[in-house]
Amino acid sequence: MSEVRDLQLKVLWLSGRLYHRHEIVEPHQHDFAQVQLVLSGQEYTDLTQSNGDDSVSVSVFANQLVFIPPYTTHSFHFEHETVVLDVKFDLQADIAGLIEKNASQHIFDVEDVSPFYALLNEAIPAEQKRFPAAALQLDVDFKQLLLSTIFKQQPAESSTHNLDRLIDINTDFPLLKYLQDHYAEPIQLPELAAHFNYSKNYLIRICKRETGLTPMNLLQHIRLKHAQNYLEYTDLSVNDIAIKVGLDANYLTKSFTKTIGTHPIAYRKQSRQEHERNITLMNTFNRQSQPQIKNSVQHPMD
Template identity: 30%
Template sequence: MLRDDQLRVFWISRIDYEKNTGVKKHYHDDLYQLLYFIDGEGTIQIEGESYAFLPKHAYFISKRYDHSFYFKSISSTIDIKFDIISEEVEELLKENRLPVPYFIGDSPKLKELFKLSVINFKQPIPLIPYRIDVGFKDILLSIIQENTMSQTSNERLLYSIKNEFHPDFPIVQYLSEHLQSKITLSDISKQFNFHPHYIIELFRKKFDTTPMNFLQSLRIEKSKEYLEFSNFTISEIAELIGLSAPYYSRLFHMKEGVSPTDYREQARTVVGKDILLEEEFSPSLKKQPKISSDL
């Protein structure tokens, strides 16, 4: 199996925790861990220091660092365990110790890695683990670079991670940032001072579709992210992408072939499951002592 020669991801899991549950204190002898907190409320302790869980923040845990979690409400996470093979990269990480927590925003790149792991879980493809290694290494190095550039500001990192969807086409950026609004072709025309016919022609040449069909696709893709990575209701998701709930359900079914509810159920069949990228990954390393909800 082709794997990266500098960094390898051994385990990815999307885990939802119930209220008043968590993970007892433990450590990983030869693995690093990055815990991405999607939403909820709770605390994490690392080497005796306590930190509040903040949505859209990452918590980096070094090898042999004691850590434990406790969740005060229903919470969602993406948990990644990995090892750094390159001594140079490992030294770089040690020299530029990451602050805890670290804001990385919605991080579509990280969520894409989880989606790739799900694809590989359902039907193993030799290239996917390598793509995950390389993709996660890019995320980690980007965080290190941004932290080196500025110890107090994470705006540049947020921009670099989020601003990857056709940065040369500002209309798409505008649409992506205003999904919740009732956008019309006339609104786009006024915003960019272009004739509507010219905008239609731009989209036809670049994407082979109309601006409004493209906007529909953006909304559906964003809603899929909400369905996979949030606990919003279908009605709440519809509102977040600027559609009525009945219309959203019809549009989603037309484009995806299933209802939003069924899509969510399919996506959650892997939540809480261990997605191994190497069979040699020891079960004892991935197990975490959980805290009962009875506490």
């Protein structure tokens, strides 16, 4: 059976990459589109359209995305350590024209980067072809995020992914939405039931029917997924992460280790090593065509 892919947008390659101070990517172009989402730090991007007449230099800050159309010469340089999610993808002419018509400014703010984090987690089973629709799901999810960002629409709530996928599917469930919005706050079952004017037993029953979990277990899952994202994509300490997700630091460490199977610090190291590798989804994509990263500082010879 041939691999199923989206007809309009096909993800070719993803990478979560750390660029160091003074590193540069020299001018180059390619026949596919590219998005770079800055997760931390700052990227300086120079773009020249295929006609050579339209050149622009932009600074891309954290939680901003730069869209690079096909056949656009571009280069990058970095004056600070910068973490970037890099996605390269094929576009059919119809959707490419629609995006380019509305992407003339190139830079877009991303209010919630967590769905983009989840793309890296989706890409691994897609690359390994663990199930037939894995790459198709990645194509569709990335297309939704890209269009939502460019057309200034809110993407669907997606604080979590695999029970995460279950949570994405059930975003219309009021209890789930409430927990996604308030997970960092102190929440107890009696107050939660009172908020929805339900008895505790009824709230537990409908939550288990919709998600397979009790309300407090669902809240725990959401908190741990946010903790995972903070560990993977920030340098916050475990104590600071615990505060952000509404947990005590010791409890977070114990619960994370028991549920995820590894200590938070070990998880951070392992996930960053995994995400910084390049993920190629199409065998025909020439990885050797990727531009080299150089250091712009010239060191004197000894």
